[in-house]
Amino acid sequence: MLPEIKKLVAELKPYKKTIAIVAVTGIAYALAAAKFAFLTKSLFDALSGSKHDEIMNLVPLALGLALVMAVGRYYHIYLMNYVAECVVQNIRQKLQQKFMSLNLSFHNNYHAGSGGLISRILNDIRTIQDGLRVVADIFLHPLLLIALITNLFRIDWKLTLGTMVAVPFIAAILKSISRSMRKYIPQERDALEYMTSTIKESLDGVRIIQSFNLEKDMAKRLIDDSNKYLDIRKTIYKRQEAAGPATEFIATIILLSVLLYTSFEVAAGRATPGTFIGFLTSLLMINQPIKRVQEAYVRIQEVTISVQRIFSIIEDPSEVPQSPLNKPFPKNWKKITYRNVSFSYGKDMILKNINLEINRGEVVALVGASGSGKSTIVNLLERFFDATSGEILIDDINILDLNLKDLRRNVALVTQDVFLFSDTIEKNIWAGDYNRNRADVLAMAKLANAHDFIMKMPQGYESRVGDRGNLLSGGEKQRISIARAMFKDAPLLILDEATSALDTASEIEVQKGLDHLMEGRTALVIAHRLSTIQKADKIVVLKNGEIVEVGNHTHLLGQQGEYFRFHSLQHT
Ligand SMILES: Nc1ncnc2c1ncn2[C@@H]1O[C@H](COP(=O)(O)OP(=O)(O)OP(=O)(O)O)[C@@H](O)[C@H]1O
Ligand SMILES: [Mg+2]
Structure with a gap:
């Protein structure tokens, strides 16, 4: 495990009970959703065979599954959001306490000034918070993905194996994103620090700025900072957002191939229309977990970088060293x-x-x-x-x-x-x-x-x-x-x-x-x-x-x- 993830896991530990509920509700949702997808096959087969009784039997099950999905999803998301808030609140507190205990050399020499430190306590913590919400997906979407793939195998294993040709492509896309994230996110964070620092100085120094007519200079400083930031953001968006359409494009090709293949199979009488619908439903549903897993993957890169940046300060040794002797100040000193x-x-x-x-x-x-x-x-x-x-x-x-x-x-x-x-x-x-x-x-x-x-x-x-x-x-x-x-x-x-x-x-x-x-x-x-x-x-x-x-x-x-x-x- 990455050391950053370990640190985050340690922060999550106090909430393990709540996280257990998040996990259980996520698993329940995933299983119910996959089962629901599978049900469409039976429903459709019953429908095309005009088997009314069978449909009547299936409806309560479908309703039950829908209920599990609704309740599961609600608690899953609500509780993870709550845990994310608690965790970042703790980290924020730790960071503020650390700021106050760091020695003056650290503060005087910090490259982006106090504004930069403020940026860490606001922006990096925000990234962690947003990222933690995605952590909830770890319980849900990979499982859903596996369950849906199982559906596919159950319906037509040969066809499913065929669709697996997409996996290496998707893996390659994810890998390239991760590489560029690791490169650009730290730069983005630094740019953000300089921006915050300029804004803070514009506020702290407002009197001098007005007196020396420095408004333009300060505005230019922010524009320069912002442009740098924007450039990096642009690159990040370019790479990050390319992933979604790329995977979707691959998925569409697969979908169309499946469509073609099964239509031949149905026409030749080798498969029922239910098989076809069931397979397609699961395949269509797979899109979402793939997207979410991919998103979570990108988020985790961001989170690890922010965790690294925050903990590099929390673990910075530039505190005033305290002697283990811890002697009291002598009352009757001379x-x-x-x-x-x-x-x-x-x-x-x-x-x-x-x-x-x-x-x-x-x-x-x-x-x-x-x-x-x-x-x-x-x-x-x-x-x-x-x-x-x-x-x-x-x-x-x-x-x-x-x-x-x-x-x-x-x-x-x-x-x-x-x-x-x-x-x-x-x-x-x-x-x-x-x-x-x-x-x-x-x-x-x-x-x-x-x-x-x-x-x-x-x-x-x-x-x-x-x-x-x-x-x-x-x-x-x-x-x-x-x-x-x-x-x-x-x-x-x-x-x-x-x-x-x-x-x-x-x-x-x-x-x-x-x-x-x-x-x-x-x-x-x-x-x-x-x-x-x-x-x-x-x-x-x-x-x-x-x-x-x-x-x-x-x-x-x-x-x-x-x-x-x-x-x-x-x-x-
Ligand atoms: N945080 C710092 N980092 C680097 N150099 C510093 C720092 N603080 C002060 N100095 C330098 O240390 C020297 C002594 O500074 P100090 O503040 O002790 O002077 P001082 O005698 O109190 O002067 P003044 O009467 O102007 O207050 C100065 O040359 C100053 O530039
Ligand atoms: Mg002095």
Whole structure:
């Protein structure tokens, strides 16, 4: 069995009882339909012999068979559709969870961006869903095919053998389709990913697009993507749809030959007209299962490719590796140590041999030119990325050995690029910790100097912030994100340009709140404005990924080095 099919079978396992019903109803339908087809021979013979009694005897049986077919078919299709929905729901959930656990390198480097991943979760899953419905046919149509062929053999085995010359032709057609599917479907999927990605960027970047008059460019990008997609689709349709008419054409030739042959036989008195009708009915009915088996065959190719694409992500190892040691974050920790930490995203070393000690309760400020590696240093602490070499220790425990959730629980982060959920202000500050008191939301919003502007909004804390918080100003968003970090109440606070979007008056207010918050906590503060870092216990000056100076404000000013230079630039 193909590994992809194995994976799909594993997904189907929880529904094996329902699938058993699907199988039984499918088998019942197939047998009833074949029997029904066979019955036409007897019916017709009785009819031509004017044997009324015999017809009266056959009618209830025919009715019974029709009932079995109707009920069987209904449950067969209904239940398989239901199972298909359940299975893809599970896969969708797995995939979303996987997206959230993949490390940032994976996300940043994914070729078709987040739009591409969205395409996988929508389009590939859709293919699987559609394909699974066809799986139901596996119980029904091959069996029906076999039953109908049996009918044919029973009626005239020589003739049936004659019709079998078509089999190799049909097999060859199927094989060629499968080959081209395997080639073109992955290309089609990739094209679809790029299309989705362009659409997503057209939405996410709408403001910049309008401001830079990029509508045409974006439209062209989508047209280019779509044309590529269309080309591939065209090829796929060409191959895929050729199969149906080709097999039908072969079937028609066979049908006509049978017609000719049996008409001679009937005329010569070697066969009854019933034989002729019976044979033809079964032969005509065979068309449908052949078509469905062929369709199922094409679908299975599509499904295996989608399964492969989805599971390549579900099984992607780029998760943040979790140590089996799973140590708890030490409650009474005393210091954090960066020991010989170097880091590279790919080729260039972004951080070079960083050695840094952060004592509990200290406020440590990171200063340095844009791109010097400040955000990278703090990103390593929450393990968004892991150091390329060297280690980060909490007391003497390597953070790699800590339980990841516990580590992150102990850190509250205000990121440089604020992200808010498209929800209410309250929910954004609450950030999932609903065990905590609702009153705290208010208190934290006050500390973050957000309460006043929130109260001015028509629905106060219930106001929705819009997509990514776009109904709020930059400074308002920042204050919500500060309130969210305050609410988290973690011992370690990371503020990456937390107040950069605020005016001086708000900044002073928010700074008061932050000062209050930082009491008794440990904070890593990144700021360009030196006024916010003068009070830090320790100022770390970075240059090109290296620490060039460490000390407090007065000490560093006295050194007349890099920090001094920064300071004088801002005061001239
Ligand atoms: N995901 C990434 N992949 C590759 N390179 C990256 C990535 N993120 C940052 N870099 C590079 O790493 C270097 C340090 O980036 P970092 O974000 O740490 O700078 P920073 O000191 O925080 O700058 P800023 O003050 O502008 O925020 C930069 O040269 C940047 O181009
Ligand atoms: Mg930064």
